[in-house]
Amino acid sequence: MxxxxxxxxxxxxxxxxxxxxxxxxxxxxxxxxxxxxxxxxxxxxxxxxxxxxxxxxxxxxxxxxxxxxxxxxxxxxxxxxxxxxxxxxxxxxxxxxxxxxxxxxxxxxxxxxxxxxxxxxYATDRVLLPSELKHQPLWEMMADLSYKMLTRVARLTFRPVPCEIVKRLEDFHIIAAMDFTGDVRCRYVFSASEEVQTQVAKAILSQEEVSHEPKEVLDDTVMEFINVVCGNIAAKSVQQGIALDILPPELLTSEGGIDIPAGYTGLNFPICLADGKASITIIIYP
Amino acid sequence: MKKVLLVDDSISVARQLEKILVESGDFQVVGQGKNGLDAIKMFQTLHPDIICMDMNMPGMDGITALRTLMSLDKTVKVVMITSLGGVGDKFNEAIKLGAMNVISKPFEAENVLKILRGL
Known part of the structure; x- marks a missing residue:
């Protein structure tokens, strides 16, 4: 899988x-x-x-x-x-x-x-991006594989909202990030509401109930989820001729959102769910 | 019953693996480490039969730890369980260094058990 x-x-x-x-x-x-x-x-x-x-x-x-x-x-x-x-x-x-x-x-x-x-x-389906970007197929694959993993690993039912270019990361209950190094440098960010975090935790821990779990464990499940997504993105990128490596996941602290520095491109893929909201943002280095 | 050392910086993965191994009745989890350095120290004190180790960990990563473990004891049975398993170069490097197998995340319980029982 x-x-x-x-x-x-x-x-x-x-x-x-x-x-x-x-x-x-x-x-x-x-x-x-x-x-x-x-x-x-x-x-x-x-x-x-x-x-x-x-x-x-x-x-x-x-x-x-x-x-x-x-x-x-x-x-x-x-x-x-x-x-x-x-x-x-x-x-x-x-x-x-x-x-x-x-x-x-x-x-x-x-x-x-x-x-x-x-x-x-894991064949890549077309994802529309708002403008022509260098390494376009890579960003499409990242978004598409994320959607597939949200369905298969996190077991979420959702509707992807068209991608937008953003200058700022919106404030969320939890924001987890992983950096890609290698042929292309970028940061992968997964932001989730409390409801979505709970769903991710249930799927990762294979448990029906997670309300008794400490915050440390719930946060860890989100980091593990993006670790799985990003590792699979790195594997898939090799098939596109792009060598990527990943650094360990980390949690970002956000009070009122996080600015994306000048020169960086923020590709945001909002995700619409019946209960809660989430977002995948790829921050491309200059 | 085979003794297993789990090494992964993720609490949730370590818990998942422990559950799979313990419920099978074939394995005993003797320790849990969070990085490569833990793996080396715990291997020397706990003498596990099998080490299940992640690749991408803060501090000492799994590949560096694997290299050291193999230099300490060439017979140690290490299985890498990693989201990077599908990256050909990483897989080849682990196998060349002496890993018995590389399991990609997300993993299936039956697959993990089949591979560990076969060691």
Whole structure:
């Protein structure tokens, strides 16, 4: 019941052992090359150029190819050629498992079909955003996966309200946040009324009654809920070619709302419920 | 009965896991830690058969703790239970370091029990 990748699905299903997967990963890693190595092979960059880009990546939040173009080591056309070569020679985990004897081709096809059916629950539906933004599909996926998790994990029945750009986070009973780092930087914020927090707590704790639970536990369930949502967003973003990592969740204190700093973009997705209200806000860093 | 150490900064996850394991009758929860450092200290004093550990925790994270645990005792059985399980690089890193399995959150009780019983 989560966003997974194929190798993980196979081990979880008991289709292959951890050792068999490790063998396939080792083969994959010996065959699949980085863009830097491919650029060297194609005579587009030297080892020294690649090292300079790797060094620059420590202080600049860009992918290798984009940074190499920015630094003048590659033209956009040359990068496209290198990316195409990388894509054509890529060894997928399923094929690597067959090559290392973990499963045969027919078994892989059967498990792949089962995997696709399992993951179809998390296929991204279109979410309308108020304006054209960089990384548009990422924000759409974040909102869509949040809606799906609100239904499946928090067991809430709700109606999403169209997204709006906001300069301020509204005051709520509880506001929990998680930061994304990696290829894109943003903060994920989930704000909920007391009624919604109670529903989330019941679902996370698998209990019918939570009124006796201390505030610490109720607050923790909201943080755990966004931890699950954001971890699954990070998994899904890899499928879009964007590497994201998450920091632990935290609670924000709000008295009368929280201003979104100048230069940051606040994408707000209000959620309408029969009992209570909630909101998902993605604060995009400049 | 196998002894299990739970390590997760979330009280609600630790409670959920404890309930699943205790109700199964096959496992005894011998301790609960909140970060990687707790995992290392509690492993040395409680000697659990299995450690169920989160990846994303404040202070020392689960991957760092896993690396240290494996250097202390290569036979320790660690299962990572994490919302980051679906991130290929994280999964591969945990398996390479020696984790027996990686379970994604949200998890299902039957799946957790099936994996832990198989260790």
């Amino acid at each position: 989560a966003v997974k990748f194929f190798g993980q699905f196979l081990v979880e299903q008991g289709a292959i052992s951890r050792e068999a997967l490790l063998k396939a990963i080792e083969l994959q890693e010996s065959v699949n090359k980085s863009i830097g190595d491919i650029a060297i092979e194609m005579g587009l960059m030297t080892q020294a150029d690649v090292e300079q880009v790797n060094l620059a990546q420590r202080s600049e939040d860009l992918r290798f190819g984009d940074l190499a173009v920015k630094m003048g080591f590659l033209t956009s056309e040359a990068l496209q050629k290198a990316l195409q070569k990388q894509s054509e020679s890529h060894l997928y985990i399923g094929k690597a498992i067959v090559m290392t004897g973990g499963l045969d081709a027919e078994q892989i096809d059967q498990y792949l079909a089962a995997f696709k059916a399992d993951q179809s629950l």
